[in-house]
Amino acid sequence: MKLVKGNKTLDIDESELDKIIAGFKRTEIDLGTGDGKFVYKSAQRNPEILYIGIDPSEKQLEIYAKRTARKRLKNALFVLGSAEILPNELTGKADKLNIILPWGSLLQLVAKPTQDELKKIKGLLKPHSELIIVFGYSPELEPSEAKRLDLPEITERYIKADVLPEFIKCGFEITKLEKLQSHQLEEFDSTWSKKIRLTSSRPLFIMQAILN
Numbered sequence: 001m002k003l004v005k006g007n008k009t010l011d012i013d014e015s016e017l018d019k020i021i022a023g024f025k026r027t028e029i030d031l032g033t034g035d036g037k038f039v040y041k042s043a044q045r046n047p048e049i050l051y052i053g054i055d056p057s058e059k060q061l062e063i064y065a066k067r068t069a070r071k072r073l074k075n076a077l078f079v080l081g082s083a084e085i086l087p088n089e090l091t092g093k094a095d096k097l098n099i100i101l102p103w104g105s106l107l108q109l110v111a112k113p114t115q116d117e118l119k120k121i122k123g124l125l126k127p128h129s130e131l132i133i134v135f136g137y138s139p140e141l142e143p144s145e146a147k148r149l150d151l152p153e154i155t156e157r158y159i160k161a162d163v164l165p166e167f168i169k170c171g172f173e174i175t176k177l178e179k180l181q182s183h184q185l186e187e188f189d190s191t192w193s194k195k196i197r198l199t200s201s202r203p204l205f206i207m208q209a210i211l212n
């Protein structure tokens, strides 16, 4: 798989990855990590946990990959990939998977999930691991996105009726679904959580699940 290290990319194979993982108590993946701030900040706070951020944008990943290299943080990795094309090396490696404020096809996967797509992200997880998704979207605030992705309005009722059953069918046990107030985004120290916290009052939800 392709790692973004500083402003370079580097290929590592599964045995090299396994050696890194073995040095930590647990491994957490952040899918759609963007610039990687959440991974970087989490890695600074919890040196015993390995954080792996995945995003299709190399330019975005470089932002916190450079800071990680400067600070010589060993527990933050940045990987090029997408929900559709996940590196095989990461199969079954995560104790926890975060998806924070997805947009584009990642938001579509979360808000209009299909079994094929869910199986791909489930593939990242170890048995009994945890999934956390923070998402929300407003057709008024993002009319072009609504049209392009053909998304319905995301309400609690819609999530319960149309989203959760797909996750359950895929083997997840839902442990929490709650509306999130913008200020609660503070818990997720990422670039977009800060932007949204400070600028808009869109409906947001947190969904937590355990893989059975």
Ligand SMILES: C[S@@+](CC[C@H](N)C(=O)[O-])C[C@H]1O[C@@H](n2cnc3c(N)ncnc32)[C@H](O)[C@@H]1O
Pocket (backbone or CB within 6 Å): 031, 032, 033, 034, 035, 054, 055, 056, 057, 060, 081, 082, 083, 084, 099, 100, 101, 102, 103, 104, 105, 106, 107, 190, 191, 192, 193
């Ligand atoms: C609004 S940003 C959020 C970034 C970060 N999680 C944060 O909170 O700052 C959405 C991210 O989703 C990524 N994304 C979009 N489609 C994706 C996909 N199919 N698979 C993985 N990431 C995707 C984008 O590249 C972008 O970085």
